[in-house]
Amino acid sequence: MSGSVRLEDGGRGELLITADGTFRAGRADRERTGRIDPALLRRVLAATARFPAPAPVDAPATGRRLTVQGQPGQPDRQWADGTAAPVPAEAAVLDALLAQALGEADAPAALPAALARTEPATGTPRSAAAVGTVAGRAAYALVEADGAFGLTALDDAAPLGGSDADAGLAPTAVALGEAGGRSLFAVGSTDGSVQVWDAATGAVAHGTTGGEGAQAVAALVCRDIPVAFSAGQVGDLRAVRADDGRVLGTLPTGGRGATALRAVHCAGVDLLAAASPDGTVRVWDAGSGDLLHLLVGHRGEVAALAVLTVDNQAVLASAGQDRRIRLWDLATGQPVAELDGHTGTVTGLAFTTLADRPVLASCALDGTVRTWDVYDGRPLHGWPAGEWLTALAAVGDALYTGDETGRITVWDAATGAPAPKAVPAGRPGSPLAALTAGALHGRPVLAAGFGDGAVQVWDAATGGQLLDLPGEGGPVHSLDLTADLLVCGTAAGAVRSHRLTDGTALPLPVPHAGPVAGIAFTPGEQPLLASAGRDGVIAVRDAATGADSRRFATGCGPFTALAATVAGGQPILATAGEDLVVRLWHAVSGVAGPVCTGLPQAAEVLSFAVLGGRPAVIAGAGDGTVLVWDVQDGSRTAELTGGGTAVRAVAGREFDGEALLAAGDAAGTLRLWHLASASLLNEAALDGTPLAIDLDEAGLRIVTPGGAVKL
Known part of the structure; x- marks a missing residue:
C-alpha cells in the first residue's frame, strides 16, 4: 500500500498517516504517535476514491482539510470544508483517531485497539x-x-x-x-x-507499577483467590486481588507490556499466557511466577489468545497481524498447527465443541468468521460477517461477533448462518472492543465492553440484559470473567472489577x-x-x-x-x-x-495555605507569575509578578495576621512578598533551583538539588 493521508483541523490539530501505518497527531501543546491497522487506511482510501476532489485549495482557518497524496496513477487530491468539495463523511474515523490520540475530552467513542494504538506518553525524570x-x-x-x-x-x-x-x-x-x-x-x-x-524503615507500604493503559486483562481463581492480571503497552504484568485490590506482585515482560492475556486452570496448574507486541507469547505458572514457555513464531503483534482444556491437556491458540493462527501444546510449549485463511488482522479467537469435537472460531478485520477442526487443523466454514470485526465469543454452538459500530451478531457455529437466538442490543454508534463468555450460577452469560467505556452483561440463553455499567476510566479494551467477578481494562489505565450479581464496583489500584x-x-x-x-x-x-x-x-x-x-x-x-x-x-x-x-501560562506548582483567615490555593506559573485564589468561591485575591522564568516552588503563611508568600523560580531566585500590599520584601539568589519551600516560625527554608538552605 502506498500514499499518505493528512487531516488538518484548525480547531483541533493535525493527523498524518503514512503508507506503513504509522501516524502522528499533533497540535501546538502536544504530539502523539502510533500505528493503525492497514484495514483502516484501506477504508479511508477506498472511500475518498469515490468522491471527486479539486486541486489543492486553501481551507478556512477553522475548518478541516483532507489531503490524499502518493496514490499510484492519481494526482494529489484535497477536500476542504467550506468549499465545493467538503471533507467526505467517511473521514469521520480520522476525526475520531485525531481526538483519541490527543486525549480530547469530547473525543468520539474510541477506536478499538485492533484498529489504532497510540504509543505511550513519555516523560522526563526530574529532581523533586x-x-x-x-x-x-x-x-x-x-x-x-x-x-x-x-x-x-x-x-x-x-x-x-x-x-x-x-x-x-x-x-x-x-x-x-x-x-x-x-x-x-x-x-x-x-x-x-x-x-x-x-x-522511617524504608519498607514498601504500597503502590502501583507503571504501564500505559490496561489494554489487556485476564482473571482467574488462583489458590482460592480471585486474581486480576493486567498489562499496558509498556512495563510488567500486574497481579492484584480482584475482590479487594491488594497487590499480589508482577511478572516480568522485559518492559514490553502485553497485547493480550489469557488465564486458565489445567492439570492442577494455574496458567497465564501473555502476548507481546513483538509477536512472542510467554506462559507462566501464575501461582509460582515461574516462566514455563516462550513461544516464538508470529511475525507481528499478537492480538488474540484462547485456551482449550481437554482432560489434563491445554492447547493455546494465538493470532494477530500476520493473519496466521498458531496452536501450541502448553505442556511442552511446542507448536502443533498453523491455520491460514484470513486476509486481515485476526482480532478474536474462541474455542467451542461441535459434535463432540473441539472447534476453534476466529474473526478478523477482513470481515470474516472462520471455524477450524482442532484435531486436524481443517478449515470447516468461513463466512462474511461485517467489515471490521473486533471481538468474538462462543457459548455452546453459538458464536457472537462484535464490530466497530457496536453491533453484536449471533451465528450458528456449525453452519455460519445467523442463529435463531435472542441478539443482545449492543450499543449502536460505540465501537465494541471486547467480548467474553462465562457463567453465573450455572447459566451462560456474555459480557461486552465498548469504546465509550460502558460494559454490558446479558443472559446468553435469553438475551436478557443483566447489567448495564456506565463508562468509567475510558474506553474498554479487554474483558474477562471469573467466579462471580467481571474484570475489564481500559484505555485510561483503569482495571475495573465488578460483581456480576449486582454490578458493584470493587476498587483496584492502577497506574x-x-x-x-x-x-x-x-x-x-x-x-x-x-x-x-x-x-x-x-x-x-x-x-x-x-x-x-x-x-x-x-x-x-x-x-x-x-x-x-x-x-x-x-x-x-x-x-x-x-x-x-x-x-x-x-x-x-x-x-x-x-x-x-487567570493563569498566563500553565502552573508547575500548587500549594494550599490559610491566608486572611480563609483557605487559599497558590499557583506558580510558567512565566514567573504567582496567583492566589479563595478556595471557597474561586475568586482571585492576589497576582504577583516574578522574574519571567517558571516558578518551581511556592508556600504561604500568616504571621501575627500578616500573610507572607515565598516563591522560587527556575533561575534560582527566591522572592518573599507581603501579600496584602503585594510588595516584594526580599529577593535572593540561590545556589540551585528551588524544589520545595518550608515557611514557618523557624524561618524560611528552601530545598534545592544540593540540599536545604535557610534564609
Missing part, C-alpha cells in the same frame, strides 16, 4: 522535593533525576534514610505525609506508577496512563494519597494501605500540578493543567468545585 516530618522530625525528601533519593532532617541536616545512587526510579513528583502512625514517602514516576515507602504530574497527602485523621497524571486522571487512595482506590477521569486534559488540604473538614484537591486553569475537587467524591482562572 517535599517537606514534612519523618518520625516526628521536620524533614525533607529529595529525589534526584537519576533515581536516587534521600530523607534529611531540616534542622541539622541529619540523614534519615535514602537509597543507592540508582534506586530504579524515574521521578516526576514526591510527597511526605503521615498515615496509620507512620511517616510515608511517596514518589510518582514517568511511567505512571506511584510508590509509597515507610519513611496513570502516562507521567505523574503531582502527588500529595491530605492531612487529618483519615489521610488520603492523591495523584494527578498527564492522562487527565485523579487517583485517590487510602494513604496508609493504598486500598479503596478511586479514579476520576476528569476529561480536563493533561494535568501539570497537584496539591491537597482539608478545608471545612473536607479533603480538597487542587489541580493545574494545560488549559491554564486551577480546578478544585472533593477528594472523596470527585465532585468538581470552583474553577480558578
